[in-house]
Amino acid sequence: MKIIGAGLPRTATLTQKIALEMLGFGPCYHMVNILSDLDLVPRWADAFDTNVDWTAMFGDSQSTVDWPGSFFYRELVTAFPDAKVLLSVRDGAAWARSMRDTIWDVFYGDSLQRYMSEARARIDPRWQNYIDLLTAMWRKSGLLGTLEGEFDADEMARAMEGHNESVRQFVPKDRLLEWSPADGWEPLCAFLEVPVPQAPLPHVNDSATFAGRIIDASLDAVTRWQQQSATAGS
Secondary structure, eight states: OOEEEOOOTTSSHHHHHHHHHHTTOOSEEOHHHHHHOGGGHHHHHHTTTSOOOHHHHHTTOSEEOSTTGGGGHHHHHHHOTTOEEEEEOOOHHHHHHHHHHTHHHHHHOSSHHHHHHHHHHHHOHHHHHHHHHHHHHHHHHTOGGGTSSSOOHHHHHHHHHHHHHHHHHHSOGGGEEEEOGGGOHHHHHHHHTOOOOSSOOOOOOOHHHHHHHHHHHHHHHHHHHHHHHHHHHO
16 A cells, blocks of 8 residues: 545545556545445445454555545554555535535435435345445544534534544654645645656546436436346236
8 A cells, every 4th residue: 555545535536546546556445446346345344343454455456545445544554654645635615515415415415316325225235234334434433423414514614624633633744745636736746756647637526426326326226126026026
């Protein structure tokens, strides 16, 4: 492991994943790894309470951003003492809006993505396990209170800054870069000691993309369940 992402979800982590892979630090582990293989969920749930072989957990990944990896940033900083740490930062108000339209909405919103996710969880135990993992991470991070019930943008923004300050206090300054895609390639490449690519920095995974992923995957799961039920009943 060469790069440890310590930033919270919804801080342009998918952009970071692609950028790090473009710079030669791939594969980069990201929540999309879990979403593409829900059988990975139990091993991350076990990581809360067991000693983890982090090298085995990440396999051939040279970097990690987003949860589940960044949830365990303290453990990873200790386990990989030569790795550099990337703290993805974002304007607090913008982060709160993104959280409202994505993760908070899946749990508490009056929205299609929430109801499709709940429908999938009723018929797909692996998806329910994934939802349980996310809930546990928010609870254990101390940030769950910012999600529960009515949305509070100011409280959400304060929670993000509290997390960022914890990272600043824990990670040695010579190992840490605070970075946003708005900063461009240059500070990231200087920190990682690699050339600046000629290609532009990617920008992906806005809130609409997030919602579409949840809805489409849930709809596909419900459709397959209905077809299997119809076949079994015929």
